[in-house]
Amino acid sequence: MSATMRQQLDxxxxxxxxxxxxxxxxxxxxxxxxxxxxxxxxxxxxxxxGVTHGGALFSLVDAAMGVALFSRTPDGYSxxxxxxxxxxxxxxxxxxxxxxxxxxxxxxxxxxxEARIEQDGQLVAxxxxxxxxxTQQDLDRTRAG
Numbered sequence: 850m851s852a853t854m855r856q857q858l859d860x861x862x863x864x865x866x867x868x869x870x871x872x873x874x875x876x877x878x879x880x881x882x883x884x885x886x887x888x889x890x891x892x893x894x895x896x897x898x899g900v901t902h903g904g905a906l907f908s909l910v911d912a913a914m915g916v917a918l919f920s921r922t923p924d925g926y927s928x929x930x931x932x933x934x935x936x937x938x939x940x941x942x943x944x945x946x947x948x949x950x951x952x953x954x955x956x957x958x959x960x961x962x963e964a965r966i967e968q969d970g971q972l973v974a975x976x977x978x979x980x981x982x983x984t985q986q987d988l989d990r991t992r993a994g
Contacts, residue, residue: 855970869912872905873883876916879913884917889945904945906966910976913950914962921955925985926986930960941973958982 857863863876872894877885886909888894901977911930916922918928959979966974 850868857987874912877914879920882921884913884950885946886913886948887945889991890943909948910964913964914978915925918960921952927983927988931979931981935974935976937974938972
């Protein structure tokens with residue numbers, strides 16, 4: 850984890866990526882391998898049926914799992930989502946949803962995480978994902994082409 854990320858986590862000032870900021874995702878708490886994020890619905894997050902788009906909810910899940918993993922990622926490493934699965938259990942018409950994520954396994958090259966989205970205590974979606982742990986050297990090599 851970068852020193853900047855550690856400082857933001859420790860101070861509670863983490864804001865997330867420009868994309869998650871655009872969606873209005875709020876970082877409520879980040880612990881060691883856990884995270885609680887929120888998203889309030891807005892007109893631009895709704896699909897043609899007037900309910901919150903699954904992509905907006907999936908973005909919340911990915912952000913929550915990513916920051917939970919960042920809290921456990923060794924110095925000099927970055928992460929990338931390798932695969933993810935989500936099951937939606939009920940629609941979100943309006944209001945705020947909470948996403949809770951947790952690192953289940955942290956290996957030397959991959960990590961496995963789970964997340965759930967709730968609204969007013971009711972399950973909205975459940976997700977799992979596998980992330981790659983990438984050395985800074987490998988990341989720099991991919992940027993060089």
